Amino acid sequence: QVQLVESGGGLVQPGGSLRLSCETSPGTLVYYAIGWFRQAPGKEREGLSCISRADISTDWSDSTKGRFIISRDVAKNTVYLQMNSLKPEDTGLYSCAAASGSCYRSFDDWGQGTQVTVSS
Numbered sequence: 001q002v003q004l005v006e007s008g009g010g011l012v013q014p015g016g017s018l019r020l021s022c023e024t025s026p027g028t029l030v031y032y033a034i035g036w037f038r039q040a041p042g043k044e045r046e047g048l049s050c051i052s053r054a055d056i057s058t059d060w061s062d063s064t065k066g067r068f069i070i071s072r073d074v075a076k077n078t079v080y081l082q083m084n085s086l087k088p089e090d091t092g093l094y095s096c097a098a099a100s101g102s103c104y105r106s107f108d109d110w111g112q113g114t115q116v117t118v119s120s
Helices: none
Strands: 004-009 008-012 019-022 034-040 045-049 057-060 068-073 078-083 092-100 109-110 114-119
Touching: 004 092, 019 034, 019 092, 019 114, 034 068, 034 078, 045 068, 045 078, 057 068, 078 092
Parallel strands: 008 114
Antiparallel strands: 004 019, 019 078, 034 045, 034 092, 045 057, 068 078, 092 109, 092 114
């Protein structure tokens, strides 16, 4: 298991931006892929994007493509999600999770999540 802690969420107006951080336990990014997910109340969890141990990014959600950008800083053991042009429908609990090796393995370790609320 690995440890993941999300931060950076908050209240933002439509059209605004937020940068989420996923801090992982030391060495995690060398061996694991990290994915970003979100979940609104009463809805299924949605995969947004993933970055592999090889630093390859994959966009999973059509609704966030072109607006959300995933990146990582291996030295800081941190993965980021830059969220731009935010919409009210982006509101939800955003979580990061780790998968062994690639973005197409199962995500077994999860952070606690950080709340993002987009509202005027």
